[in-house]
Amino acid sequence: MSKQEIIKDSPLKYVGYIEREIFKEASFKAVLSQPGTGKTAFLVQIALYNMLNDKNVIHISLNNSVNKVALWYDEVFYNILNHAGKAKENNKIIEDILPHRLIMTFGDFHASKIKEALLNLKAQNIFFPKMILIDGVLPSSGIIQELINLKEIVSNFSIDTWISIRENGLFNKSIIEPFDCAVELNATNKDINMSILKGKEVTIPLKLELSTFILKNN
Numbered sequence: 660m661s662k663q664e665i666i667k668d669s670p671l672k673y674v675g676y677i678e679r680e681i682f683k684e685a686s687f688k689a690v691l692s693q694p695g696t697g698k699t700a701f702l703v704q705i706a707l708y709n710m711l712n713d714k715n716v717i718h719i720s721l722n723n724s725v726n727k728v729a730l731w732y733d734e735v736f737y738n739i740l741n742h743a744g745k746a747k748e749n750n751k752i753i754e755d756i757l758p759h760r761l762i763m764t765f766g767d768f769h770a771s772k773i774k775e776a777l778l779n780l781k782a783q784n785i786f787f788p789k790m791i792l793i794d795g796v797l798p799s800s801g802i803i804q805e806l807i808n809l810k811e812i813v814s815n816f817s818i819d820t821w822i823s824i825r826e827n828g829l830f831n832k833s834i835i836e837p838f839d840c841a842v843e844l845n846a847t848n849k850d851i852n853m854s855i856l857k858g859k860e861v862t863i864p865l866k867l868e869l870s871t872f873i874l875k876n877n
Contacts, residue, residue, distance in 0.1 A: 662711040665752065669743035673865055673874040674708035681859050685839035687810045691824045692844035697851050698823035699723075700872030701844065702792045703735045705821055710756040714789040717761045719773065721795035725762045728794075732760070738871045761786055768796050770808035777816055790819040797825055798834055806837040832856070850875075 666672055682688055692698050706716045720728050736753060765772055780787050791813060796802070813820045824834060835841040840858030844851050844867065851867035863876050
């Protein structure tokens with residue numbers, strides 16, 4: 660089974676819809692939700708889609724260890740292949756796409772730290788990303804300026820960027836102002852609904868399964 664067949668025959672095809680149709684012209688994007696409603700799994704599916712398309716991805720976690728993030732990838736990818744009826748091919752495919760992933764952990768969110776990491780990677784000339792995922796940003800008094808700073812940095816490097824933001828007591832919808840597009844995840848008794856806060860309206864309603872956080876459209 661080829662990597663493109665995996666995308667076509669699995670829920671990752673919905674990531675393609677998100678990237679090509681909803682956010683086609685966007686490069687600085689956000690996913691927002693309450694804790695425990697699928698932000699990390701959503702980002703992992705974005706990453707896997709790009710890895711299967713041979714694009715390098717950096718996953719920066721602000722609240723989990725490298726090992727825990729790697730376990731997220733293992734679990735989400737297994738569930739995706741299971742949906743496609745190809746779970747037995749998991750190990751072979753993972754080995755093929757892992758060189759396209761780098762997991763990093765930062766204790767907090769500062770644009771300057773990310774810029775320093777990118778400059779170091781560029782100087783080493785071994786691994787450089789086409790996409791960055793930053794998982795676990797918490798709203799704070801200075802967060803919007805940090806996001807503006809980061810947007811300029813990743814734009815200068817021509818890096819596509821997704822950021823997950825946790826909705827807490829300091830959360831305000833104005834936090835999406837620096838982003839080109841933003842989606843929000845809201846849990847119900849049956850599913851996790853995805854709504855567009857900023858960007859093109861969807862023609863195919865998307866959700867996440869409540870048990871696995873895998874994308875679906877019904």
